[in-house]
Structures are given as C-alpha cells and as structure tokens.
Amino acid sequence: MMRQRQQRQERAWGSSEGLALRNISHGFDGTDVLDDVSLAVEQGETVAIIGPSGTGKTTLLRVLALFHRPDGGTVEVEGTDVWTRSERERLEVRRRIGMVFQEANLFDATVRRNVSYGRHIRRGWRDRLTHWLSRIGGEDTGEGVAEALDVVGLAEAETRSATSLSGGEAKRVAFARALAYDPDFLLLDEPTSDLDPRNTAVIEDAIETARARGLGVAIATHDMHQAERVADRVAVVLEGRLIEFGPAERVFTNPDDPRARKFIDGELVYGTRTGDRRDPSDLQE
Amino acid sequence: MIELVSSVVPVGGGFTPLVVDFPFERNYVESIIYVSLYVSLTAVLLGTLVSLPIAILVGFSQFPGKGFVVALINTGMGFPSVVVGLVVLFAVSNQGPLGTFDLVFTTEAMIMSQFVLATPVITGVSLAAVTSVEDGVRDAAYAMGGTRLDVALVTIKEARFGIATGILAGLGRAISEVGSVLIVGGNIVSADGTSVTRTLTTAIQLEARQGRFELAMILGAILVTLVLLINGIVLRLGGGRV
DSSP: OHHHHHHHHHHSSSSOOOEEEEEEEEEETTEEEEEEEEEEEOTTOEEEEEOSTTSSHHHHHHHHTTSSOOSEEEEEETTEEGGGSOHHHHHHHHTTEEEEOSSOOOOSSBHHHHHHHHHHTTSOHHHHHHHHHHHHTTOOOOTTHHHHHHHTTOGGGTTSBGGGSOHHHHHHHHHHHHHHTOOSEEEEESTTTTOOHHHHHHHHHHHHHHHHTTOEEEEEESOHHHHHHHOSEEEEEETTEEEEEEEHHHHHHSOSSHHHHHHHTTOOOOOOTTSOOOOHHHHOO | OOOOEEEEEOOTTOSSOEEEEEOSOHHHHHHHHHHHHHHHHHHHHHHHHHHHHHHHHHHHOOOTTHHHHHHHHHHHHTOOHHHHHHHHHHHHSTTSTTGGGOOTTSHHHHHHHHHHHHHHHHHHHHHHHHHTSOHHHHHHHHHTTOOHHHHHHHHHHHTHHHHHHHHHHHHHHHHTOOHHHHHHHOOOBOTTSOBSSOOHHHHHHHHHHTTOHHHHHHHHHHHHHHHHHHHHHHHHHTTTOO
C-alpha cells in the first residue's frame, strides 16, 4: 500500500509539497468565510485546524476537498494549481483525497457496500458490471473492506445494514469508508463530535494508523485536547483568517498570536477582520 | 350468446363442490385483462424512462424558471383525463400531426394518453423523492471520487423507495383511468368476443351503464386484485419499505 502511494506520488506533478492552500479567499452570498488562508498538509503528518465554531473550518476542508472553487488563491497538489487542470485531472486528484464529514452520511445499504463504494467507482463500467454480476452470484469479496473496518474495530459489522448502526459505529464506518480506497490525504471534519470516549479513542487510534501509513491528515476540531493528542502541526483559524500555524508543541505552549493564546486558554476570542493582518507566508513553518 | 364459464372449487374436502358461475367468456375476460395490463404497463414503463432523467435534472440543477417547471409538473399530476383524451384524439386524428400513422382507436393511442397522464405523477413523486435525499449523501459520493453520473446513481438508489412509490402511483393513475382511453380507444371488442381496445375500466363502465351491476362488480374486483398484486410484488421487491 505504501509503495503504491509512493508510485502515485512520483507519477504525479513533481515535488512533494502535499496538499496546500495558497492565499485562499472564499465566501458565500457576498459573505467572506475564508480570508487569505495559506496552509499545507504533507503526507505522513497530521494537521489540526482549530478555532471556534462557525469560524470557517468546514469551508476550509471543503475547499481542500475540491468541493468549491475558491474565489481567490490556489489549491495545490504537489505544487500544481488543481483548478487550472481539466475536470478529468481534477477527478484524479479528488480520488487521492478522502473526507469524513461531521455527519456519517452513510448510504442506505450494508456496511460492506458503504465501505467498498470508493473502490467500486474507481472501476471501469465493464468491471463494475462484471463485479455486479459476481455479487449476484454470491462472490462479493469486498476487496479492502475487512482491512479498513479492522482499523476502526468493526470487522464483524461487514454484513450489517448501515441503518442498524449506532451513531459512534456509523462515524467509524464513515472513517473506514474513506480509508478503504487508499487515499493520500484524509480530511476529517469534527470526526468525534457527539462521540463517547471509547468511540473517540477508536477514531484517534485510526487517525494515528492513517498517519503511520503515510497519509496526510487534516482534522478540523474545536477540541483542543484532541488536537494536542493527534496533531503534528496546528492551524488556528479565527473568523476565516489563519492566525497561527506551526508545530503543535509550540502553538500550544508559546503561540505568536495573542488571540491564539487566548483561544487555547479557553477564553473568549473576538476576531478583528480589520485588525492587524499578518502575512500568511510568515506563519508557515 | 354469452357462454358461462364455471369454476369448480372444492371446499374443505366436503362431498359437494362449490361451483361459481363466471358470466363471461374466458377469452373475453383474459383479453381485456391483457389489454389493460399491456396499455398501462407500457405507458408507465415509457413514463418512467422519461420521468427519472427529468426528476434528476430538475432536482440537481438550479436554472431560471425552475419553479415554473416544478409547477408545470405538479399541474400535470392533476390533469383531467378527458381533456388528455381529447388532445390525444386530436393528435392522432386525420387532421392531427400524427394522422398519417392511423392510430385512432388503437392500443397505441391509448398508451399515448396514459403516458401523458402517468408521466407527471411519476416525475412529481420521483422529484420529491430525489430532492429529499440528504445533501450529505451526495457529498459523500462526491468526496469519495464520484463523477456526476456516480452521484446521480447514488441519489437514485437512495431515493429508490420514493421512486417506486411514484411508479406505483403512475400505474394506479393509468390502470384506473376511464375517460381518455374511452375517447381514444373506443372500447372496441372484435367479432370473436376478444378485446381490441376494451380495458377493465371501460368494460366496467359499459356493464354499469347497461345495468349489469353484478358483472361490473366482478370486473371491478379483478381490477382491484390486479392492482393489489402489482403493489404486493413491488412491496416485496422493496423489502416492505415502499
């Protein structure tokens, strides 16, 4: 799996700068949500994006996942601006990215069908038909499904209906679904919100497993303790602006921005869109 | 003239069999059932093929006049069948645009009228089903690398029970319809007593008009049984969730 990923990387567009946002601005209906945000996720590291609710973390992840074409700035994979490429090439990039949403968003099907979906749509139409026929004949091996479910501790749930899962189990299946097609980057939007400590621990272990496999992981969370536990680097976002980005240890002990310090200390923080504006390139470490 | 068909039904192993007189020629009943099913199922099949892409396109996209299109579909759901029959009759008559095909009083014309009646129903219910699929499900399919077609297929699959309900509603509208098939089909029976364009509903209408209520009721029971049977099959296929 690691070698496949390395080959894909070498085949791709040159350097290994991972998945990056450069000076991204984006908004909806005339309201700015992201303002001049720059950050990068390298393969084999976990970046935590923290900040108060409604600060633009989800939008940031959705721009990274190529759901939205940003109003300004570039989304780059290995140094190439993705949005200057053809739709076919963008599809190839999208297929290197996995995303887990705040809600599990599982399909009304078995766990196996959910987890195998990513691999299924990567097949050509002829292969899909052959696979479908073999499934009717009872020969569905569910390639990669057991392994992905094993990572989240649900190996025995393969044949269960997704509708029969608890909230925590559904989130874990959503995580397995994103892992099963072997992406290079994994984007997690509040993956443990509303989960009990046990399910949270399972997900955090799975994040560690993904990182150890060489995936670049970006996790949006407002749980600072979780960010401290899982992240190599931390980005602090306030009102759509990146106010701090650096190694987790430094950001949590000695952040440059006083607002980041306040947020980490659990104090109320108010952004000032008109206030002092830092050059995002100064924040890269 | 009418030859009675008797069915012998043994009851509980008793000595005297229960004999039910069935006051129609077997060919006659079989042929009107066949015409009813042929016309309605064909119309619904064609209607489904047209409705699903429309429901997906309208449900997925934003365009100027979308509200008007939805209103048009909803209006079509309540179209008076007699008006549809008149329009189709005009279309297939000698003066109409399809006059050269000689379709007046044929099953093809009946299929056309039932298609016009069933399609808005299937489209409207399917559209509601498709738009009720949560955005998150579509997002998940997209995030996993799905193309637009993949996302559309996932949406259809998620909405399958609603779509099946729409198809059933369309079939119900088609098979229970009298006015338009009477106008464009003519309720014709051939010299040998088999139906040419007579359906169960037009036969019921004829028997009731002639005061043969008992016969009309028997045909009505057959029609209801058929609809129940089709619903049961779809319910079974849908795992009881339609």
